[in-house]
Amino acid sequence: MTGPERYPDDHTDGFPSPPRTVEDAEGRTIELRVYDGSDAEREALQAMYEAFDPADRAQGIPPSRPSKLRGWLDRILDEDCFNVFAWDGDDVVGHVTLVPENGTESPYELAIFVLQSHQGAGIGTALIETALGYGAEQGITQVWLTVERWNRAAVGLYEKIGFETTDAESFELEMAIRLDDQTESTG
């Protein structure tokens, strides 16, 4: 499937760029950094997903079976994707990925996962905002996602950040945001 047929008319800007250090609601120091492409960081991310509660899976991802999980990581850590990790010390505790439909000029699909131990502390909001700031820097202007309709907390979070609902006719709500292209000259 592909993303929305229409995007919001209004642009949203002013998102912060990585790297950032934030303090979460539990007082933990969380670093938000772009994935550096190394095997070590990939292994740290895989460890987060291996510890992930299956109840927090969304529409079949992350996959549980190890071989499927590796295949999924291959896809989303590909060089045409953008990934920001949230670190608590040496552990990855949150992850936002932006995956293009069809090359870097096409709209990007967003997904976010936060480890159960670190949910409800504001890390998700900080991660998404930082990933959108990073995406805008890289020239992305259209970002979309789907979310299960009954997941009110997530829908509220996306709305607060600036996403608008573009399709409410399926099980999954489709939402989208238009970013200002930060690579263009504004002069």
Added chain:
Amino acid sequence: MKVLLGIGGSDDSIRALEQVVARTAEVGDDLTVAIVENPRSPRSREEIAERTREELDAAGVDAEIRQVEGDPGSELVDMAEREGFDEIALGGGQTSPMGKINVGSIAEFVLLNAHTSVKLVR
């Protein structure tokens, strides 16, 4: 078992066609294939019918192919009830670029309205 397979031409519906025909060949179900409207289908109705005939012939399965006009979800539910089908089978959803499963509006309508069992093929 009397099975009604609804396909509109999306990739997941073609996958459902392959799997349901293979299963029919194994267990000897009574299969009807309904080709339904799908404005977003990358394949024409004729291509879908041709593909269905090839699949049936290759598996040695005899099944009726019907072109169905009108709203796909309600037509399938209506056919299944009027003609005493035991199960409606459908494609189990499309996958987004990052691998999220998305269930379409036809499947949702059929799940909520059918009095028969519904099979979503993954």
